Amino acid sequence: MDKRFNNLFNLTEDEAIAILDTPQAQLKEGDSRYIAASHLINFSTERSIQSLMQAVEAKDDTSLDNRIVRRKSVESLGKLQAAQALPVIRGCLPEADPLMVENAVWAIGEIGTTDAAILDEVAHQLDRDGQNYRVVIHTLAKLNHQSAMDKIRSFVEAEDEPVASAAISAVCRFADDYA
Secondary structure, three states, rough: OOOOOOOOOOOOOHHHHHHHHHHHOOOOOOOOOOHEEEEEEHOOOHHHHHHHHHHHHOOOOOOOOHHHHHHHHHHHHHHOOOHHHHHHHHHHOOOOOOHHHHHHHHHHHHHOOOOOHHHHHHHHHHHHHOOOHHHHHHHHHHHHOOOHHHHHHHHOOOOOOOEEEEEEEHHHHHHHHOO
């Protein structure tokens, strides 16, 4: 991966964690919890992962700023392939925010799991209105969750062409039939 922009914000790990752990209302001018969550992708340490997980779990603040920071933290955990964060990320799947659910599904795909219960929860997103079905289908295919094939098959003729294409690809992959 191209790493030219990894230190764009000139933050140390300690500085990024301190900013991410500071409540939005107490931040100094110019500090951004979103940037801190983004920047922690450069530090695959337990401290960074714990800070990102705490940010994801900060559900009591329903402000737009916090929702965006939570989504970015889930994304960063996925990029770090932080397997220890799977329970926290899994906890985002039932949320009403479709962008958070999308990020959680994507992160689970990046981290990887064979836990059927988690994969069934991912597959359940295909039953929910307003989800990004393409990301869900790609993740289920990537993680080879073949028991979701019937749900995925129902999207083969979807009007949304990228969703239909993802479904066709997943069904072909699961059936090992590329005809």
